[in-house]
Amino acid sequence: MSMFDGLKYRSVSSPIHSIDPRAKLVYVCVLFVISVLFSQLIPLLIILLIQVPLVVLARVKREWLRLLRGSTFFALLIFAMNVISLYFYGASQSIYSIIEHALAMSVRFIVLVESFSIFFLTTSPDMLGLSMEQMGVPYELCFAFTTAIRFIPVLAEEAQTIIDAQRARGLDLEGGNFMKRIRNYIPILIPLIVSAIRRSIELAEAMESRAWGATKKRTNLYVLNMRRRDYAFILLSLLMLAVSLYVWLAIRIPSLIQILEDLNIL
């Protein structure tokens, strides 16, 4: 669970939290583009580092660090895969540049995780649903999204109850090999699914009783308004994109190896 905690919204007040979700979405998209644009280690490291002040500003350092720790496994996996594939199948390169390239790929992954986590840690699902609605996503989809999030804790609690109940009846969840362990979870999953279906019928009933689908022109209690600083945030993101594009087109980015060689360290 620790890894997913890094994507779970916490209600804290900070300048980043109060930025309009749509502006933050632009930011995430920009970072996505930039990190795909560059495949060299140095620019990716820079992108990684310039996001840190944002995390500090948003006061979500602890959750963010936990997420990074959770993603080290995948980062290492990416590193290993790249080293292996470049070493055996790539054009002949020095081992240093192979390592640098593989490292760059891992950092790219971490940058993506970092920016997504900044988005999800600081945007309440409610506001996210609302901004989806205002961006023209059909209401049914937005509703399904927020309802799914609303029921995560409920289902988690229910799963725990079922696990406890089945254990009390002598179910052994730990024993056996991998396949056996997966099979052990069947007595948990079946009641969980059945009760989720029952729950969904009750939910549908309650929705119908609250005039679901009465009119195509649904209104909303809350409305998101873009303020000046939201526009400023978007502008800043776009500026970052422009600078990156310029660097990408006009400047030959040196690799870390070259710099080190020039400095006679290697």
Added chain:
Amino acid sequence: MAIIEARNLTYTYPLSEKPAFKNVNLSIEKGEFVLLTGPSGCGKTTLCRCFNGLIPHFYGGKLEGEIIVAGLRTVDHPIHELAQHVGLVFQNPENQLFALNVEKDVAFGLENLGYPRDEIRRRVDWALKVTGIYDLRSKPPFELSGGQQQRVAIASVLAMQPEIIVLDEPTSFLDPLTARNILEVIYQLNRSLGITVVLVEHRLDLVARYANRIIVMNNGEIIADGEPRRVFLDENVKLVGIGVPKVVKLYLLLKEEGFDLGRVPLSPEEAYEAIAEVLAHDRG
């Protein structure tokens, strides 16, 4: 004209052969507080689903006879239209709250109906205040207790300002004290706002004092219908095994022993008064 009128109503669920209830005749007047009770599986919940058109529109099945609610034949009107006249509150509060905060949940029905925003705001605030949860308005539902969640559920149907509120065992997930507070809220809706209340409930000890009419169902039929004091003494009702309030049992026991309290008590307070009166009379 009665606000709920059912004539020879018979309903059979799809894939079922036996009707859930048969030949129900019922007429509820505006402003009544009706308690609907009976053993499990007697058809109470099914009857509630007929009041706002969930039957037949949502469930399908075969509905015979006629039911008119707030002047509308439910078979001819969609659920969302009926929902504005009849608010339905369900047993499990958890499964009737969808939003990530209380306020948004209470607004849900009004948003669906396309009300302008300031009207929604006004009605949401009103409903939150009437049910005593205004302070909780920005909390997520999973941080609330069962009783608070049920208040939110009541507030969210109340915001649509229905003439009738139907509550299907709203207290069965709650402890007695919380249940009593919820019933008190419902009673106030009936008393001060004149909303017609149909309450399905097993805990007759708690509810008897509020209702001015009790309908008892058994095996899909209405077996008793009338003033609580009369219904509780009905022989048929005793045979069904519904939990007649303890104070009524006390009344009957005392009567067997030769002490007539005069009037069937519906709450411990009433019983206390009646007994005190009899004792004072005996001494004097």
